[in-house]
Amino acid sequence: MNKIFLTGGTGMLGTYVTSTLNDYGYEAIVADRSRFDLANHKAIYDYVKEARPDVILHFAAETDVDLCEREPARAGICNHLATEQIAKAAQACGAWLLYISSSNVFGAEGKISYNELDIPQPTNYYGRSKLNGEDAVRANCPDNHLILRAGWMIGGGPGKDHKFVGKIIQQIKDGATELKAVSDRLGSLTSAGQLSDFIIKAMANRQTGTYHFASHGTISRFDIARAIGEILKFKGSIMPVESSRFPLSAPRPFSEGIQSIYLPSLSESCIPGYWKDDLARYVASFQG
Numbered sequence: 358m359n360k361i362f363l364t365g366g367t368g369m370l371g372t373y374v375t376s377t378l379n380d381y382g383y384e385a386i387v388a389d390r391s392r393f394d395l396a397n398h399k400a401i402y403d404y405v406k407e408a409r410p411d412v413i414l415h416f417a418a419e420t421d422v423d424l425c426e427r428e429p430a431r432a433g434i435c436n437h438l439a440t441e442q443i444a445k446a447a448q449a450c451g452a453w454l455l456y457i458s459s460s461n462v463f464g465a466e467g468k469i470s471y472n473e474l475d476i477p478q479p480t481n482y483y484g485r486s487k488l489n490g491e492d493a494v495r496a497n498c499p500d501n502h503l504i505l506r507a508g509w510m511i512g513g514g515p516g517k518d519h520k521f522v523g524k525i526i527q528q529i530k531d532g533a534t535e536l537k538a539v540s541d542r543l544g545s546l547t548s549a550g551q552l553s554d555f556i557i558k559a560m561a562n563r564q565t566g567t568y569h570f571a572s573h574g575t576i577s578r579f580d581i582a583r584a585i586g587e588i589l590k591f592k593g594s595i596m597p598v599e600s601s602r603f604p605l606s607a608p609r610p611f612s613e614g615i616q617s618i619y620l621p622s623l624s625e626s627c628i629p630g631y632w633k634d635d636l637a638r639y640v641a642s643f644q645g
């Protein structure tokens with residue numbers, strides 16, 4: 358039986374994965390926050406070594422992109438150096454390690470969409486710290502890791518999704534007549550539910566390498582809002598606005614869209630589809 362050690366169990370993705378693991382009858386040690394702090398590296402290494410897992414699912418991260426920009430040291434400590442310790446502990450235990458990276462590792466090149474053959478060039482500290490986390494995994498657990506780069510993650514569902522999609526759905530339900538969404542920044546969607554299903558399968562097969570995991574299509578938040586409006590038969594107007602209307606600490610690239618060359622060769626099931634279909638499935642979970 359696999360001994361699974363999971364970090365970030367309270368996060369969006371961690372919540373899906375812990376529940377999917379339960380559905381499949383796996384038991385996981387979910388890192389106890391009182392013993393697991395991304396800033397306390399010695400304790401992280403000792404905790405993982407003591408648990409002696411066969412599998413490590415590392416989801417914990419400092420995910421606040423603007424906070425990372427204001428406090429780059431925190432980004433480096435939590436997303437890079439903590440991951441390095443986890444990778445070292447994985448190697449010491451002979452465990453398979455999964456690390457979730459981000460489409461934020463791309464953007465400076467100014468392309469519309471990036472595949473696995475593109476060389477990452479982040480535009481902000483969050484992206485750099487996640488990229489350094491990737492490199493730490495490759496250097497310290499070289500033969501037994503899987504890195505999945507996710508796009509704008511959607512998940513949580515009714516009452517729990519306080520991110521962009523959840524907010525748009527809520528505004529429509531609250532009777533808004535006009536919605537605004539940024540049209541000059543692009544990315545790709547990743548369904549946390551789909552990613553969770555894929556992780557369980559990849560874990561069972563001990564898949565290795567670096568893959569992009571996102572629905573097909575590079576889109577703006579305006580495109581997403583319009584698609585939600587169509588699904589929910591919204592009668593009001595949806596206005597495109599420029600990102601300069603919402604100044605943020607961290608620069609966002611023109612596009613962090615990702616696509617995968619290699620994912621289809623890895624698996625025929627549990628892989629993302631067209632973005633509108635994957636979004637529609639998620640929005641449907643808010644109804645009924």
Ligand SMILES: NC(=O)c1ccc[n+]([C@@H]2O[C@H](COP(=O)([O-])OP(=O)(O)OC[C@H]3O[C@@H](n4cnc5c(N)ncnc54)[C@H](OP(=O)(O)O)[C@@H]3O)[C@@H](O)[C@H]2O)c1
Nearest residue numbers: 365367368369370394395416417418420457458459507510
């Ligand atoms: N969300 C996205 O759009 C997105 C996109 C691409 C990649 N990713 C990556 O996917 C992974 C999961 O993201 P997510 O959206 O599920 O994250 P999330 O909802 O923001 O949750 C972050 C998790 O990390 C834990 N954490 C944060 N700071 C910590 C610290 N100092 N010590 C220990 N644990 C800490 C949190 O625990 P507490 O709740 O106890 O603080 C929480 O469980 C991350 O590696 C992220 O970089 C996310």
